[in-house]
Amino acid sequence: MHPKYFVLGASVLFAQALPSAAQVTAQPLSPVATQQQAPVAGPPLTLDEAIAKALAANPSLRAAALDVAIADGMRRQAGLFPNPEVSFVREGTQRGTRTQTVQLSQVLELGGKRSARINLAERERSLAAGNLSVARTDLRADVTTAYFDALGAQERVRIAQTSLDVAAKATVAAEKRVTAGRVSPVEQDRAGVAQASARLELAQAQSDLAIAMHTLSAYWGETGQANLTLIVPELDLAPTPALAELEQRLATSPQLRRANLQVQREEAQVGVDRAQRMPDLTLIVGNKKDDEIGRSQTVVGLSVPLPLFNRNQGSLQASLGRAEKARAELEAERLRLHQGLTNAYQRAQLSREQVRSMRENILPAAQRVFDSAVTGFEAGKFGFLDVLDAQRTLLQIRTQYIQALYDRYRAVADLGRYGAPDPGANLNNRIAP
Structure with missing residues (x-):
């Protein structure tokens, strides 16, 4: 998160630390602010529901499905025999001396042309189905990423709205403390700056949320302003399958299957x-x-062309080259997928450990430091800058926690591109505070 969020968070936490003076009854935020009322009104939408909507209505996916229907038509056409030809020839124009000929011609395909044509059409249909499978896998991962991008923007709006509310109360509290002679007027100025900053941050967060929601809803074909409330999935820190196991699944990934089908198509x-x-x-x-x-x-007659000049040698040379190219692209795709899988696996492992460490150790420790600073400030042992420093540290760690949490889900979504388990299979509940 941008460093300007730290200043905003400082005003929020400071106001929360002074409930007696500011008459603030709001409770401190949990590590992820999921229990507060969302400012965006709209029907709730889970990750599974977002994926289902996209799979049912995505225009690009429909286009890929139509490619399969087109390939079905081509397969039907490939199995048809050539049509016979009927011709009529008249020699001479004078009745009694003219000659009339009616004949039927039928082309007889030799060399296995029909079976080769059918095999090619079947390979093209399989390739179209492979493209559809890859499109579905990529769409699922893209929607998951967009969902968490929008969810992060939604959470920032919630925090920014709460921050603005508390900053306004902190300004009132600072005025009362200045009037009572307990603090310097500078504290009132700081509170006013924090409130103005919180207002700007809320406007920016709302704009980011609108963009993120529009990006997400575009996956199921909506072009208007989305009005949804996204649900934070349950925090899943279950160990990711071993890299060796994921590499074995890579052989059956949609991308690698498609590359193999492309080789088969070129060979056909x-x-x-x-x-x-x-x-x-x-x-x-x-x-x-x-x-x-x-x-x-x-x-009765037979007709056969003499293959003196055109023996289809150029087309055969080109198709042999394309087949070799497809085999080279298959190896390149295998390397690309292996690299992508390794990178996603490392990111998933790192973010998992970051979330666990922050949730179990770092966040509680930062909270204790902040609470001690607040207690000392109220007792007159610490100054405002000491509390502000503790607030900034706590907010920074909480920001890192949220980022690590979303990085975890995005990494798992990327693993889903390479044959890993469906990242949205068990993400139905909210994160506990």
Whole structure:
């Protein structure tokens, strides 16, 4: 969080430390401010519900699903035989001397062209389904990331609103203490600056929340201003599966499956281009009627192109090159996924330890230091700057805690891209204070 939040937090915590003078009844915030009333009115939305809405209505996902339907049509077309041709030829224009020929031609595909074409269409359909699977996986991870970005913005609005309320009460308290001669007028000026800063921080937080909500709702096709209340998932500090186990799952990840399907598709194209090297036969059957001699004759023939110049050698060379390129891209994708998995795993492990350490050790210690500073200030043993320093330290640690918490969920969401367990499977409850 920006350092300007520290000044805001100082005024909040200072006002909370002086309930007798400021007539403040608000309770101190928990490590994550989740129990206070959200300023954004709207229906509640859990992470699972956000993912479900996106999977049901995302335009890009619908487009990927239509690619599968298109591939189904291409597979049907690939299995069809060539249509026969009917031709009529008349020789001469004078009745009694002209000749009329009616014939039927049928192309006979040789070299396994039809089976190669069907195999290519099936590989393209599998590739379209693989693209759809990757799109669903990426959408799930992207929505999870956007959800926690919006959730963080929502929490900052809650804190900023509470800070503004308490800062206003702190200003009243400072005025009373100055009037009573207990503190210097400078304290009143500091309280006024803190209140003005809190007002600006609230406006900035509300703007950030509007942007984050708009980004999240765009995943299910909404373009208007979203009016939702996001629910903080339950804090999950369960150990992440071992890296070796995740690497084994990587072989079945949607991205790697898609890369393998791309190789199979290009190899099927090689088969089609090889089959095209074999010329097709055209069978001709017909009837020729000669008016001059007054009889009809059966016409039977075969037609075959001579592969003297065009043997489809250029297309075959290109398809062989594309197949080799697909195999190289498969290896590059495997390395990229392994690197991404390792990075996400390390971030998940680090953020897990950070959250645990802050929640169990650092936050309680910082709270005790702050409480001691407040007690000493009320007893006249410490000055305001001592309390302010303790407040800044506590706010900084709490900010780091929230950041580590959201980093944990974003890292787990990234692991979901690589075949890890669904990051939203058990995130249904709020974090306990």
